[in-house]
Amino acid sequence: MKRILAWIGVNVDILVALAVAVVVSVLDVAGIATAEAVSNATVATLAVLAFVMLRSRTRAQSAENAVERAVLAADRKLDLLPSLLQEQSAVRLVRGEEFNRVLAQARGDTDRWIFKGSTGAYVRAVTLPECLAKARQGRRALLVRLEILDPDDLALCERFVRLHRSLALDDDSPELTWTADGTRRELYATVLSACWHHQRYELLDIEIGFSSIASTFRYELSSRHMFITQRGPGFPATVITGNALALDCWATELHASLRQARPLNLRGADDVTLSFSPTVEEVRALFERLGLVLPGTYGDDDVEEIVGMAFRNVDPYDKAAAWG
Numbered sequence: 548m549k550r551i552l553a554w555i556g557v558n559v560d561i562l563v564a565l566a567v568a569v570v571v572s573v574l575d576v577a578g579i580a581t582a583e584a585v586s587n588a589t590v591a592t593l594a595v596l597a598f599v600m601l602r603s604r605t606r607a608q609s610a611e612n613a614v615e616r617a618v619l620a621a622d623r624k625l626d627l628l629p630s631l632l633q634e635q636s637a638v639r640l641v642r643g644e645e646f647n648r649v650l651a652q653a654r655g656d657t658d659r660w661i662f663k664g665s666t667g668a669y670v671r672a673v674t675l676p677e678c679l680a681k682a683r684q685g686r687r688a689l690l691v692r693l694e695i696l697d698p699d700d701l702a703l704c705e706r707f708v709r710l711h712r713s714l715a716l717d718d719d720s721p722e723l724t725w726t727a728d729g730t731r732r733e734l735y736a737t738v739l740s741a742c743w744h745h746q747r748y749e750l751l752d753i754e755i756g757f758s759s760i761a762s763t764f765r766y767e768l769s770s771r772h773m774f775i776t777q778r779g780p781g782f783p784a785t786v787i788t789g790n791a792l793a794l795d796c797w798a799t800e801l802h803a804s805l806r807q808a809r810p811l812n813l814r815g816a817d818d819v820t821l822s823f824s825p826t827v828e829e830v831r832a833l834f835e836r837l838g839l840v841l842p843g844t845y846g847d848d849d850v851e852e853i854v855g856m857a858f859r860n861v862d863p864y865d866k867a868a869a870w871g
Contacts, residue, residue: 664765697757756808
């Protein structure tokens, strides 16, 4: 019944015109209606029909306009779709300048950096200083977690070098110049840099763990990006963005891995004050307090080399013989 009443409400004007026409026709056939009445009824019926036609055209025009607006809106969304897909894509491969751009963006707006790799040379030289600079500007805390190779395990450093030498692409690849002791010095430099920065920024929450596994991969997690890379910018990097579940899964994995690594007790570093340019004596005392006694074969020149490596804030990929 409701449907019938609704239909009558929508088509009442047409029904009125039809009723008038039928009544007048019956009266005309019966000879009751005058010619003037028939003429007036005809005019009224035509007027109603004209009104119905105008209303139908208006509705059709409105519908066409609505469809046109919807199509234009869809076109605009389609135009934005490639960029949206690029930004929101959970996993994508990047390399070269695009990778450098995304990496710099991640350093600029993060409150954390979690790293799992080999020596942490790039983190030491570029990532940590830049993240700290941004944190200082905003007067905010910065959480840093580093899982690097164990410098006390010289056999591990030798395995790491041997692995990368075997992957060298040609006879002048920088990996062929690496040594186990050079790798160990890189690790010492990363530890020294971390302690030095920690003493100069109270809001830096830093933790270091030593891994016993040499790998070709490096994992880095910021607040909104996940990077999986191999040696050098020439290799494609896997970048995960716009997927909270994926980032949470990787955060859990890196956390579990760090907890299985040998922890470095950085509290021991609080007893040794490092100068703006740390001296040999300060560095030796620092590593002794950390339980990382430098090899007895290291002279003062060797320690000074480690200091230079720790504070050389130059992108290691600009150099031919960089450790990763």
